[in-house]
Amino acid sequence: QPLFHSSMLKIFPESEDYIHVQLSRWVDAGKLIQIRRGWYLIAEPYRPYRVSPAVIANTVVAPSYLSLEWALSFHGLIPEEAPNPTSVTTARAENFRTAGHLFIYRHIKPDYFLGYSKTLHGEQQILIAFPEKALWDKLYLYLRGHSFSREWLKELRLQNLEEFELAKWHDYTLLTSLPSIRRASSVVAEYIEEARQ
Numbered sequence: 001q002p003l004f005h006s007s008m009l010k011i012f013p014e015s016e017d018y019i020h021v022q023l024s025r026w027v028d029a030g031k032l033i034q035i036r037r038g039w040y041l042i043a044e045p046y047r048p049y050r051v052s053p054a055v056i057a058n059t060v061v062a063p064s065y066l067s068l069e070w071a072l073s074f075h076g077l078i079p080e081e082a083p084n085p086t087s088v089t090t091a092r093a094e095n096f097r098t099a100g101h102l103f104i105y106r107h108i109k110p111d112y113f114l115g116y117s118k119t120l121h122g123e124q125q126i127l128i129a130f131p132e133k134a135l136w137d138k139l140y141l142y143l144r145g146h147s148f149s150r151e152w153l154k155e156l157r158l159q160n161l162e163e164f165e166l167a168k169w170h171d172y173t174l175l176t177s178l179p180s181i182r183r184a185s186s187v188v189a190e191y192i193e194e195a196r197q
Contacts, residue, residue, distance in 0.1 A: 002041060002042040002047035002048065002049065002051050003035070003039070003040070003041050003042075003051050003055070003056060003059055003060075004039075004040055005038050005039055005040075006019065006020065006023060006038045006039075006040065007038065009023075023040060027040075030043055031043055031046055033098065033099055034098070035056060035060050035098050035099060036060055036096055036098065039059075039060045041056065041099060049123075050122075051124075052121055052122060052124055052126070053084075053085050053099065053101045053103075054066055054070070054085055054121050054124075054126045054128075055121070055124050055126060056085070056099065056101075056103070057085035057087050057103050058087070058126055058127050060103075061087065061089055061091060061094070061103075061105050062089075062091075063089060063090055063091070063113065064087040064088065064089035064091070064105060064127070065087060065088060065113075065116040065127040065128060065129055066085060066086065066087050066116075066126060066127065066128040066129065067086060067087060067088045067116070067128070067129040067133065067134045067137045067138075068086040068087075068088070068104075068106065068134060068137055068138050068141070069082040069086050069138070070082040070084070070085050070086040070087075071086070071128050071129045071131070071134035072131070072134050072135065072138065072156075074121075074128060075131040075134065075160075076159070076160045077131055077134070077135065077158055077159060077160060077161070077164075078156060078157055078158065078159065079157055079159060080157075083101065084101050084102040084103065084104060085101065085103055085104065086104045086106070087103075087104065087105050087106070088105070088106050088107070088108045088113070088129075088137050088141075089105045089106070089107060089108070090107070090108065090109070090110045090113050091105070091107070092107060093105055093106050093107040106137075106141050108137065108140070108141070111175060112137075112140065112175055112176075114133070115129055115130050115132070115133030115136070115168070115172060116128055116129045116130065116133060117130065130165075130168065131163075131164060131165075132164060132165055132168040132169045132172065133168070133172060135158075135169075135188070136169065136172040136173070136185075138156075139181070139184055139185065139188060140176075140181060143180055143181055143184060148180065148183070148184035148187070150187065150191065153187070153188060153191055158191075158192070158195065161192050161195050161196055162196065164192055166189055166192065166193070169185065169188070169189060169192075170185075170189070172185075173185040173186075
């Protein structure tokens with residue numbers, strides 16, 4: 001596999017120190033890219049196939065799934081392309097830049113870690129939020145540090161809302177008893193209904 005963790009190399013008879021020295025040499029020689037601690041990607045042109053940044057995002061931080069801007073763009077709910085993978089995780093929040101991309105991870109509570117599925121992205125499978133959950137995650141994380149406004153909602157420039165499932169949206173809202181999220185969620189639902197008319 002082009003993307004691997006150094007622990008996978010324990011099947012070989014060489015010592016762990018030897019393996020780490022060899023990995024460092026391959027990185028210096030441009031044959032490997034170190035994604036983050038322990039994770040490596042075979043560099044082009046040595047890798048047998050392209051590995052999507054989305055696959056890298058799913059793999060090197062677990063548990064996580066793609067959400068927020070990247071998922072909204074993937075589902076066509078916003079007009080902008082999101083070049084950098086945005087994910088949510090129950091692990092700590094972190095960002096790191098590697099392989100030409102900024103990988104962004106936002107923390108959510110385990111109770112909210114749902115509403116995603118395996119989806120084909122090119123020829124590879126990724127874990128990605130449903131459209132409704134991607135927007136819900138965006139709203140939830142925004143409200144942790146800001147006050148909600150319709151202006152913020154308009155600035156998202158939501159589109160292609162014909163198949164947006166408001167029943168799912170309401171189900172996600174029921175996950176929390178926080179009044180701020182429930183009020184904002186209700187406004188979002190009204191906004192989507194208006195946009196469809």
